Amino acid sequence: MWALSAASLLRALDAKRTVKELRCHLAQASSQPLPQTVAALLDDTERRLGKVRDTGPVHLIECADEALATLLAGDRRLRALCARLGERQLAVPAEKLPAFRKALLAQGYALA
Template sequence: MQEPPAKALQTAWKRWLQTKTFDEFRRIDAIEGQTGRGANGMTDVAWRRDAIASVLAECPVGKWILFNEFSTYVVATGHKFEVTEEPYYLYIGELGYGSLSDLERHIPQTVQQFLADVKERSNSLQDLGTVKLIECTSAHLALLIANDSRTKKFCQLAGDRTLAVPLGQETKFRTALRQMGYVLPQSDK
């Protein structure tokens, strides 16, 4: 008899937390030094998994979270996932030139805040595409059209007397306007 998917996932999760025979970090072939001298400094796999599981337990249930958001949360809340106690033995490329210990330099709080601000500001605006701006003769007419059940799904108020209509919705907007008894003249602009 086959387990329901939720139960199977729960079983797999519990087994993954308990296993010590597989280290996911070893799958990152670009990071060298994991065998040999670097192997002695690697932290316990079970400890790392417990640390990850404890942060995942803080996530909302039943909601997908983007990896970048999760990573930001991990850093912001001070959680740490130490992979090695000796990062100078791990490297990318050549030992001495691509040491992972170089990544652990202290970053001042002001720089961290600046980087956080840049990230937030770079994600604060979104281009929703090109619109046609339509000026109404009065604010009352603009409100009437923006809130009418036939036209409101094709336009938005963009000021007191101005409506914004996405270019892909213009034909539907014009049809809905005619149903209301209004006509938008064709424009060469």
């Protein structure tokens, strides 16, 4: 026996199942149409799916101090290549790292 809940649906989706696949499985497992509460739960879960997504690997760049992180994050060449994460940290998407390194050199710094 299993229980259908928002948490169990989210676990299934996190395991790479799709809402469509789950909806079909539930429909096939029952001789009755899906209850409105189940359809509403599936619809709500489908709406929330994709609101948070993995955009891929990033490089965490740690600056010596907050002032340097502020300077680099605000530089016109670097600001489109990184995001400020904390007082001294910048996040650089893996595909932007070469351009970040080049712009960093132009600013007078290099990654250690």
